[in-house]
Amino acid sequence: MDLKSYRPSINAYDELFLAGARSRPGLAEVGKFLKKSSLRDLNRRRSDAELAIRSMGITFTVYSDGSNIDREWPFDIIPRTILKKEWDQVELGLKQRLQALNLFITDVYNDQKIIKDKIIPREILASSKDYREFCEGVTPIFGVWAHICGTDLIRDGDGTIYVLEDNLRVPSGVSYMLENRNISKRVLPELFENYEVLPMDNYPSQLLETLSAISPRPSDLPEIVVLTPGIYNSAYFEHSFLAQRMGAELVEGSDLVVGDDDHVYMKTVAGLSRVDVIYRRIDDLFLDPEVFNKDSVLGVPGLMRAWKKGHVALANAPGAGVADDKVVYTYVPDMIRYYLGEDPILPNVPSYMCSDKVQRQHVLENLENLVVKPANESGGYGMYIGPRESKRRTAEMKRLIKSNPRNYIAQPIINLSTVPTLCDNSIEPRHVDLRPFVLQGDRSFVTAGGLTRVALVKGSLVVNSSQGGGSKDTWIIEPIKKGKRR
Amino acid sequence: MLSRVAERMYWFGRYVERIENTARLISVNTNLVLDLPHVKYIWGSLLSITGYEKQFFERFSVEDERNIIKFLLDDDSCSIMMSVRMARENARTTREIMPNEAWEKINRLYLYLQKNIQKGVKRDGRHQLLKDITAQCQELNGYLAGCMSADEAWAFMKIGSDLERADMTTRILDVGCLNLLNTEHPEIREQETILWMNVLQSLTAYQMYRQHVDDTVNGEDVAAFLLLDEKFPRSVAHCLYDVNEAFRSLPNHEMPLKNITQTQRNISHADIPKLLGGPGLHKFIDDLQSDMASIHGDIAATWFGYDN
Numbered sequence: 001m002d003l004k005s006y007r008p009s010i011n012a013y014d015e016l017f018l019a020g021a022r023s024r025p026g027l028a029e030v031g032k033f034l035k036k037s038s039l040r041d042l043n044r045r046r047s048d049a050e051l052a053i054r055s056m057g058i059t060f061t062v063y064s065d066g067s068n069i070d071r072e073w074p075f076d077i078i079p080r081t082i083l084k085k086e087w088d089q090v091e092l093g094l095k096q097r098l099q100a101l102n103l104f105i106t107d108v109y110n111d112q113k114i115i116k117d118k119i120i121p122r123e124i125l126a127s128s129k130d131y132r133e134f135c136e137g138v139t140p141i142f143g144v145w146a147h148i149c150g151t152d153l154i155r156d157g158d159g160t161i162y163v164l165e166d167n168l169r170v171p172s173g174v175s176y177m178l179e180n181r182n183i184s185k186r187v188l189p190e191l192f193e194n195y196e197v198l199p200m201d202n203y204p205s206q207l208l209e210t211l212s213a214i215s216p217r218p219s220d221l222p223e224i225v226v227l228t229p230g231i232y233n234s235a236y237f238e239h240s241f242l243a244q245r246m247g248a249e250l251v252e253g254s255d256l257v258v259g260d261d262d263h264v265y266m267k268t269v270a271g272l273s274r275v276d277v278i279y280r281r282i283d284d285l286f287l288d289p290e291v292f293n294k295d296s297v298l299g300v301p302g303l304m305r306a307w308k309k310g311h312v313a314l315a316n317a318p319g320a321g322v323a324d325d326k327v328v329y330t331y332v333p334d335m336i337r338y339y340l341g342e343d344p345i346l347p348n349v350p351s352y353m354c355s356d357k358v359q360r361q362h363v364l365e366n367l368e369n370l371v372v373k374p375a376n377e378s379g380g381y382g383m384y385i386g387p388r389e390s391k392r393r394t395a396e397m398k399r400l401i402k403s404n405p406r407n408y409i410a411q412p413i414i415n416l417s418t419v420p421t422l423c424d425n426s427i428e429p430r431h432v433d434l435r436p437f438v439l440q441g442d443r444s445f446v447t448a449g450g451l452t453r454v455a456l457v458k459g460s461l462v463v464n465s466s467q468g469g470g471s472k473d474t475w476i477i478e479p480i481k482k483g484k485r486r
Numbered sequence: 487m488l489s490r491v492a493e494r495m496y497w498f499g500r501y502v503e504r505i506e507n508t509a510r511l512i513s514v515n516t517n518l519v520l521d522l523p524h525v526k527y528i529w530g531s532l533l534s535i536t537g538y539e540k541q542f543f544e545r546f547s548v549e550d551e552r553n554i555i556k557f558l559l560d561d562d563s564c565s566i567m568m569s570v571r572m573a574r575e576n577a578r579t580t581r582e583i584m585p586n587e588a589w590e591k592i593n594r595l596y597l598y599l600q601k602n603i604q605k606g607v608k609r610d611g612r613h614q615l616l617k618d619i620t621a622q623c624q625e626l627n628g629y630l631a632g633c634m635s636a637d638e639a640w641a642f643m644k645i646g647s648d649l650e651r652a653d654m655t656t657r658i659l660d661v662g663c664l665n666l667l668n669t670e671h672p673e674i675r676e677q678e679t680i681l682w683m684n685v686l687q688s689l690t691a692y693q694m695y696r697q698h699v700d701d702t703v704n705g706e707d708v709a710a711f712l713l714l715d716e717k718f719p720r721s722v723a724h725c726l727y728d729v730n731e732a733f734r735s736l737p738n739h740e741m742p743l744k745n746i747t748q749t750q751r752n753i754s755h756a757d758i759p760k761l762l763g764g765p766g767l768h769k770f771i772d773d774l775q776s777d778m779a780s781i782h783g784d785i786a787a788t789w790f791g792y793d794n
Binding site: 256269 | 487488579583594685736789
């Protein structure tokens with residue numbers, strides 16, 4: 001392929017190429033491979049990948065017109081590469097962050113020292129819809145609530161990696177990350193010869209180790225189950241994938257029952273059998289109709305009782321979501337300093353608290369270039385995206401901020417980094433994000449890389465698979481030194 | 487093992503077996519029509535084997551070759567496509583215990599049929615389609631036999647496929663008998679041997695029959711072979727023997743084991759010549775089928791958590 005016409009956007013950081021399609025240091029092999037491959041060859045590999053995805057049945061479910069459609073997983077064959085040296089820092093940063101978040105959750109459900117010490121204002125807890133009074137006074141084993149965390153990372157124009165979001169409830173995507181690697185091994189085997197690509201397929205064993213560690217019966221072989229809402233959930237593929245790789249039972253709420261002794265049992269062909277650890281993939285509010293949503297048929301009546309008594313471990317623990325609230329997010333760097341006495345290794349996307357006079361002034365003067373988020377909303381509701389808004393809406397936003405400054409935070413617009421992507425007849429830069437997965441039990445693990453999502457539409461920053469996004473395999477690589485080549 | 491998963495494995499076994507049986511049935515009868523071009527009811531008897539006449543006539547008015555083939559290939563009642571869909575759905579919901587490649591194989595069969603099932607409507611494409619289906623089923627079964635541990639999941643799958651197989655054998659035998667015993671068509675009487683051979687071939691039993699039964703192809707020997715032979719894998723006795731064995735490997739098996747042993751005893755005591763003399767065999771098979779239905783009920787009550 002002739003890559004002379006490959007033009008990274010001026011504002012975005014291209015992770016593979018510098019100007020003139022020169023590869024970044026240490027990453028030359030992928031560039032070389034693309035240059036020497038013909039379009040026909042790449043298209044052949046692409047159709048091999050599509051065939052593999054179809055026959056392996058790698059799907060995700062989208063909801064459309066009231067029905068569920070299983071779509072094949074969209075995948076771009078050109079891998080995204082990150083140097084191990086850089087990744088080592090990211091890994092440390094992710095572990096540090098999850099440690100602090102777990103300390104925070106234990107603190108807010110118990111002594112609330114961080115509030116008493118005025119690091120975080122009390123109102124923030126009061127306004128969090130994921131704070132569960134039911135969890136007050138509880139400290140799960142090792143003080144860990146969020147055992148599995150999916151952290152969304154983005155890279156700014158100068159190459160700096162920022163944390164955009166922590167997902168502490170039921171983060172998904174790890175199975176696609178693992179399947180992406182399987183597909184690249186099938187369609188690009190020769191490219192693996194030129195690098196040491198860090199393997200990632202030990203994730204299921206690390207997950208199993210993490211879940212085993214939190215069993216209330218540590219001396220026995222614990223019975224671990226994956227609790228799924230069922231086949232119609234969009235992540236069902238992943239639930240069954242993880243259960244299979246761990247050799248755990250995949251259960252639905254109706255397979256479980258809480259006995260009079262407040263232990264959890266599953267209905268097996270041999271009768272009732274005790275369950276020790278539940279990796280639950282359903283939301284807090286559906287877990288137990290006795291405590292939360294009364295109408296939930298997905299959950300198990302009495303489950304919270306069993307959990308509170310320590311008879312069963314839940315991963316992630318209910319109430320963990322209090323720490324992935326949008327406003328709480330802005331305090332994570334403070335938490336790291338407060339609980340760990342360390343400087344944060346990974347920066348947050350800088351956020352301006354409108355309640356602060358100086359910061360508010362900056363926000364009001366630069367509104368056209370900022371994203372403004374209401375503090376109490378989540379899921380993108382009420383979000384203001386400066387460059388896209390009308391003058392009228394900008395004026396209205398200014399008024400809103402002035403009248404209720406505490407209710408808003410603002411962030412600069414981050415232009416996501418780009419990676420070469422195989423488009424119709426050419427290779428072009430497309431924007432990406434990255435979701436690595438972090439595990440914490442008695443030990444911590446970070447996946448070598450993560451799930452890269454790519455916006456397949458030119459110029460788009462929307463990476464969601466339901467909205468035209470695709471995915472890429474992510475390679476954490478160590479260049480093989482001369483003479484060491486296999 | 488979870489009851490829900492056990493049930494899905496059981497149905498997976500049943501549907502995979504049904505795919506293959508239906509494909510063979512169509513294939514053998516397509517050949518038979520070439521031998522007996524004047525016999526009109528062949529396709530109709532295929533329909534009665536399935537027991538889905540009602541559903542057929544809701545969709546079609548004439549029971550001719552084209553309609554019956556369409557019905558058996560792609561319909562929501564008992565068609566190959568339906569069985570593949572159900573087998574795939576059961577595999578999809580048990581992927582955590584099914585070997586990976588087994589899922590890939592059934593998924594591939596599903597994708598293949600989605601594209602090609604219509605090719606079987608006409609005679610010229612039918613042979614290749616059915617051959618492909620049977621081959622892919624065999625590949626799947628071979629893979630499962632070679633790669634799955636003989637654990638509980640395996641036992642439930644095996645029970646499902648053996649019961650389905652025994653059920654199909656009795657249905658094919660029943661229709662063969664009914665046609666011969668009640669027929670008023672003189673040309674059928676003349677072709678009795680061809681028809682019994684057809685019954686055997688529908689069950690891939692012709693070659694084994696020839697090797698193990700030292701006689702001509704006649705009703706009495708065929709019925710005895712298909713009901714009582716302990717070595718032929720599609721005979722009712724053999725299938726029930728396997729189910730019995732599988733039961734023994736499962737917990738809490740007392741009740742189902744007792745009932746299946748009774749059914750096996752009834753079969754071994756059957757007096758075939760006497761039954762063939764009148765409507766006796768049809769009645770006998772009817773009873774056998776309801777016994778098998780109650781075995782299914784026992785399984786559901788004991789292991790799937792249903793009320794009996």
